[in-house]
Amino acid sequence: MKIVIIGGTGLIGSKLALLLASRGHEVLQASPSRGVDAVTGEGLQPALVGADIVVDVSNSPSFEDKAVLHFFETGTRNLIAAAKQAGVRHCIALSIVGTDRLESSGYFRAKLAQERLIENSALAYTILRATQFFEFVGAIADSGRRDGAVHVSSQLMQPLLSDEVAEALADVTLGEPANGICEVAGPEAAPLADFVGRWLRKQGDASNIVAGPDVPYFGAPLALRTLVPDNGARIMPTRFDDWLGTMICPSC
Template identity: 40%
Template sequence: MKIMVAGASGVVGTQLTAKLHRADHDVTAASLSLGVDTVTGRGLEAAMAGNEIVIDVTNAASFGDSSAFDFFRTSTKNLLAAAAGANVRHYIALSVVGTPYLVESDYFRAKMVQENLIRASGRPYTILRSTQFYEFINGLIDIGADGDVLRLPPAAMRPVAAGDVAAFLMELAAGTPVGDIVEIGGPEQFGIDEIARIYLAANEDQRPVTTDPAVCYFDVELTGDVLLPGAGARTASQTLSDWLFQSMAA
């Protein structure tokens, strides 16, 4: 198959591109660092030409203010227009578990706009919502930084390895468009505060973690199980302890 990966230089995109190459697919790696700008459109039409499938794993540079909204709205419109021009038969995009319940956050409101644009495009699509990546746990911890103490909520989540997400995206590319949302989560469930304690201990970071249900998750007060995938979600294989061992060995 001839597949374009938009966002090929990111955390998921790097691993996805490598997996596709190893599976002998014809891959066009597209990212700003590789000369393709999905916001301005520079290089996009040429990169899209001839591809059967697009996997959109682009991401905004910031979680704050309006920049994420502007990025996802413009980037997605440009990608969809280029995909239509190239007669792409399957548009796959990576989104986030819980997005519809987190739209008070600028970032998740932007992800909701991205999803809605894809649905309304008329292009055959699959949207994969993933839980938080292990690779971003450090950024997750930072939301609770309060001097030398970390205040984090006990809200449950099932973090996942970016490599497992990349593998599922490749599997989706080999299938027919779902025309709906599918989800993936990790094999274990933790409270955010618990994840932080495990990660900090593994990195010999002695900062204490205080459980505080009032702390917001990227500007959103969490209620219920909004960060957990639904019952039909794919369960990834790599555990947090295995990922920590591999990442520290690397």
């Protein structure tokens, strides 16, 4: 099968491409750097010629509210139109667990808009919502740095390894369309502050952590279970501490 990955040169796209190619499929890694831009439409239709499946793992270069909404709405509309013209039989998008529970976040609103466009497209589709990646915990810590401390929410999250996001996405890609939403998460739910604390200690960073339920997540307030999956999610095996154990401490 020919499979086109929109955002195919990024973190998840690159991993997914290797997995799909190893299973014997023709993979096209589409990205602006390779002449395919879903937002402008440049190169999109030629890339989808002969494609059986398209997977969208693209991400906005700007997280500003208007910019990210434009990115996902415009790119998704263009992709849907091109997929219909090409006769694509399965459209897959990677989204985020909690998308429909955090509409105070401009980024989550934009992802929800993307999901709804796909749901209403009349294409056979699957949306895979993933929890935060292990590799993103450092960015969560950095977003909360002020006054010499790290301020972070004490609400729950259930992150997973990016390699296992790609693994779950490969299985979804090669499966039958769900025409609905699936979820994937890591094996451990714990407060964001707990994951951030473990990550900081691994970096040799002794910054004080200020945790509380009202500390916002990138400007948006969280409820206890905003970022954890519902029952029925696929749970991947790698634990956060096992992943940390593979990292080299920069100060050691």
